[in-house]
Amino acid sequence: MKYKYDKETDTMVIELSKEKPDFAEQKGNIITHYNKQNKPIEIEILNASKTTLEMLKAMLPAKLATAKA
Numbered sequence: 064m065k066y067k068y069d070k071e072t073d074t075m076v077i078e079l080s081k082e083k084p085d086f087a088e089q090k091g092n093i094i095t096h097y098n099k100q101n102k103p104i105e106i107e108i109l110n111a112s113k114t115t116l117e118m119l120k121a122m123l124p125a126k127l128a129t130a131k132a
Contacts, residue, residue, distance in 0.1 A: 068111060075111035080104045 065078040084096030084104045092114040096105040108114050 073109075073111050073113075075108040075115065077106040077108075078104075079106065 066075060067078075068075045080098075080102070082098050082102075082104050085099045087094050087096045087107075089095075092109040092111075094107040094109070095103050096107070098104050
């Protein structure tokens with residue numbers, strides 16, 4: 064697994080496989096790329112600085128999630 068972050072576009076790409084994706088689905092700021100067997104190949108996170116922060120807050124206990132960064 065590899066990941067890269069593009070500061071200019073605020074996009075993070077997580078490469079799960081070296082395969083070429085055949086199609087993608089987008090839900091909010093997350094684009095998941097799949098192969099023909101519906102196996103996830105790559106995850107693209109748009110507006111990554113905000114999106115990943117929101118994901119982390121959702122994983123933290125409630126009282127920590129409300130603390131200011």
